Amino acid sequence: MRRATKLAIVLRTDLRMSAGKAAAQAAHAAVAAALTTLGTPGFAAWLDDGQPKVVLRVAGPDELDDVVAAAGRSGLPVQTIADAGRTQLDPGTVTCCAVGPGDSAEIDAVTGALSLY
């Protein structure tokens, strides 16, 4: 049996984004992850699984950097999202990252210690 896949989206809590702002950042991250991996076997498998997504939290930029670095070391697709700064945040503020889509177990090895957002 093929192994399960997912996409993890990791949002900063220290920015105190509104629920709508957080949702928009998560949407940016998910679209970036999908478009970047389009056409890869990992993307196809994830699409086939119904595009499972999980939204997780980190306390701040250092913890987010750690997740991005760990994902990179694991060879997982990783995208960071910098806010355009038109509304609540300073331009260029990195609000979140997407890890995957990819094998659930590999993604858990990077994000498994994080709590749900």
Place this chain on the structure above:
Amino acid sequence: MRRATKLAIVLRTDLRMSAGKAAAQAAHAAVAAALTTLGTPGFAAWLDDGQPKVVLRVAGPDELDDVVAAAGRSGLPVQTIADAGRTQLDPGTVTCCAVGPGDSAEIDAVTGALSLY
């Protein structure tokens, strides 16, 4: 000058989703909208604009249905997202829709009366 584009994501407030759940639903909607319109001029223009997204609210399913119907009448791309029901909601609950990506003015004609989520 080419006209501005956007993607509107419209979430139900009556489901009282957690911020993470709402973010995941918005991410589902955004990916669905992107993949469905991939390769169209509207998608290309939106990508070129930096994929602007706005997250809006409706009070419940009837108001969401009205938005979906109005978007359909306007010929705008529209996707609804039904939750898999693995966590907080009953399976099949329609949580949100995506309108666009498309011309901002056309999307505003459908969603312009809605408040930010």
